[in-house]
Amino acid sequence: MRFILAKLLLLCVFTFLLPACETLKSLGSSENADDSENYSGWDAKKFHDKARAAMKTGNYNQAIKLYEALEARYPFGQYAAQTQLDVAYAYFKNDNPEAAIAAADRFIKLHPRNPHVDYAYYLKGLVNYNRTIGFLDRFLPTDRSQRDLSDAMTAYENFAELIRRFPNSQYVSDAKQRMVALRNNIARQEIHIARFYMRRRAYIAAADRANYVIENYQRTPAVPYALLILQKAYDKLRLADLAADAKRVYEQNYPDGPPPLDQQNPTPIERIWNITGLDE
Numbered sequence: 001m002r003f004i005l006a007k008l009l010l011l012c013v014f015t016f017l018l019p020a021c022e023t024l025k026s027l028g029s030s031e032n033a034d035d036s037e038n039y040s041g042w043d044a045k046k047f048h049d050k051a052r053a054a055m056k057t058g059n060y061n062q063a064i065k066l067y068e069a070l071e072a073r074y075p076f077g078q079y080a081a082q083t084q085l086d087v088a089y090a091y092f093k094n095d096n097p098e099a100a101i102a103a104a105d106r107f108i109k110l111h112p113r114n115p116h117v118d119y120a121y122y123l124k125g126l127v128n129y130n131r132t133i134g135f136l137d138r139f140l141p142t143d144r145s146q147r148d149l150s151d152a153m154t155a156y157e158n159f160a161e162l163i164r165r166f167p168n169s170q171y172v173s174d175a176k177q178r179m180v181a182l183r184n185n186i187a188r189q190e191i192h193i194a195r196f197y198m199r200r201r202a203y204i205a206a207a208d209r210a211n212y213v214i215e216n217y218q219r220t221p222a223v224p225y226a227l228l229i230l231q232k233a234y235d236k237l238r239l240a241d242l243a244a245d246a247k248r249v250y251e252q253n254y255p256d257g258p259p260p261l262d263q264q265n266p267t268p269i270e271r272i273w274n275i276t277g278l279d280e
Contacts, residue, residue, distance in 0.1 A: 044074040051086065060094035063087075081111050088123055097127045118162060122171040125158030129178055132185070149189050156182045187213055187222035194229045207233040224250060224258030 039047075047070035054063035067087040070079060088103035104120040104127075111117055131151040159175035159182075166172070190213045197206035206229055213226035227250040234243035 039069060042073075044070060044077045044079050047073070048079045048083070051083075051090075055086070055090060055093075058093075060090050063090045064094060081107070081114055082116075084110070085116060085120060088120065092123060092127050092130075097131055100127045118166040118169040118171060121158065121162040121165065122169070122175060125155050125162060125175060125178070128152075128155035128158055129182070131155075132182075149186055152182050152185055156186070183217060184220050184222070187217035187220040190217070191222045191225050191229070194226065198229060198232065201236075203233040203236045207237070221259045224254045227254075228258070 047066055051063045051066035051070065054060070054066060064087060067083050067090060070077075071083050071087070074080065084103060084107045088100050088107060091097075091100035091103055101124055104124050107114070107120045108117060128151050132149070132155065156179055159179045162169060162175050163172050190209050194206045194209035194213070197203070197209060210226040210230040210233065213220075213222050214230070217223065227246050231243050231246040231250065234240075234246060
């Protein structure tokens, strides 16, 4: 009896869904047809204005569609270059980083002397910078430095290229601030790796990582922690002179202790999150 009822229920569900799918399909077809008809007779300015309006309302899919139609119909018009840059930004806002970077690279290749080409370089950095912020980071207190930071390093290189090529760009100030945050996170990851080696009693590897931070990431909050790890690793390796040197440098530069690197006073939510170990 239950089997028969289950079959009847499934039959009812499919009976309801099939007409709905057909309706959606027909709506999609009619929408495409309407768009094709509506586009007839449009000039470049109308495409441009409508796309800008879609961007302002957050309708990025529609904006991308209009920008692509504009570029296809008027590839050499007055809006051609700006359209390529605008569609890159629209892809970025629409959470399509690969398409955004590809569009920015295309703009750079086709318009290397355009007065707005600095924005294309900045946008590439911005796209990769935002890749380091995952879904969980938007809602939960996670530590991004404990994950793969290849996107962070790419973003750092993007911003560095912008500053090198366009030192007077209006985007340099923001790029420098983001580079500081990226550099701090990359240094923190090296500390996490060094701590991992210490837990595994791989003291030489831990010391190597700590030295790498000290040499390559000066003036970051990670340096004092690197000195502490270095001191402990040398103690374990029975290298008393090197351990004493690390201790001396630490005490001279950080008499009041290291600046905050990790959450010292986590909230209750953060404590629960840390207990789960999802960042480890």
